[in-house]
Amino acid sequence: MSILKQITVLITTIFIGMIVEAKNAETATLGAGCFWCVEAVFDQLKGVESVQSGYSGGDIKNPAYKEVCTGRTGHAEVVQITFNPELITFEEILEVFWTVHDPTSLNRQGADVGTQYRSAIFYHSEKQKEVANEYIKQLHYDKVFDKPIVTEVVPFEAFYPAEDYHNDYYERNGDQPYCRMVIRPKVNKFKKQFKDKLKK
Template sequence: MKTPGFLILFVAASLVSGAKTTARDQSEAKDRSDLSGLSVATFASGCFWCVEAVYESVRGVHEAASGYAGGHTTDPTYEKVNTRRTGHAESVQVYYDPEVVTFAQLVEVYFCSQDPTQVNGQGPDMGSPYRSIIFYRTDEEKEIAANAKATLAASGKYDKPIAAEIMPFTAFHEAEAYHQDYEFNNPNNPYVRNVSIPRLNRFKKSCPLILK
């Protein structure tokens, strides 16, 4: 989620500000018991700090959690995923009310909030952990994702192929506590200021009608 240049800035900012952690960051895990009964969707499109913030701005989304999905290991961590040996991508699990926002609309948000033609990366974050994936849990979701991808490809909006993979969902491994709500908790972090917040603002400008 951070290029070497941003890593240097990140370390410097952490030394000055103590990484701006909060009690919510430091907790073992967020309590998600109040999310029972909601529908769940999982997406990967680059840094999960960015993607989490995008989906949490969407009407009908009750929570978005950062984590890892799409790989072959059962105990991924941030450090392990960044070796590019786990197969996992930084992903976000979205808990939403289908009476307010549909899976199809969440897929629209997915394509609207990134460069969908970028392969194995998003913005400054490069490599397989940052690749774009739409995970499906049902045949209906698979069809929705495939149709949305095909429609976008046929629209002529982009002169490159749409890079998003469409994969069956198998498991989501929630990331370390300090990654959760990272953009909200660390607004002065250099990466957040220069990458995450601008990406969120571009999305809000492009899709204002779906915002909370």
């Protein structure tokens, strides 16, 4: 087989693999406070193919970060997660979700206050809705939290990607004060608790 033919076969194999992977991929859209923090966590999970910071849940199309920060757009800061269900399930995604933020805090995560920081699951299917609601019932039953869970479970309608500078924010700005004092402790706690689920 000629080198050119070998290259062609290789490219075709990769392309077909990408199609299969994309076909099998699922999407989760979650609000859990500042998307810088949430992205930094989920991006490290085995089976997660991509994590995109953005906005969801509001009425305004293509909102800007400054608009969302006013709390008047109805949008929440979210991450849209593309994952391979053969490597990580939606239940496992939610397990991390419940762990890396406080789902009993209404419109607030730490010092970040406003409806844009609300706890929310924007479900993409009836199955995701069922899983989320059953999980919440079980958490209540097991008394995992001292206060009631206030997480919204609402249908996904639209996702608007955040401005480019928000993507991989922690990775690119790890020495900034907010990253050092807020994101890093959260990421370190996550790594310790879910070390068997991390990408190599």
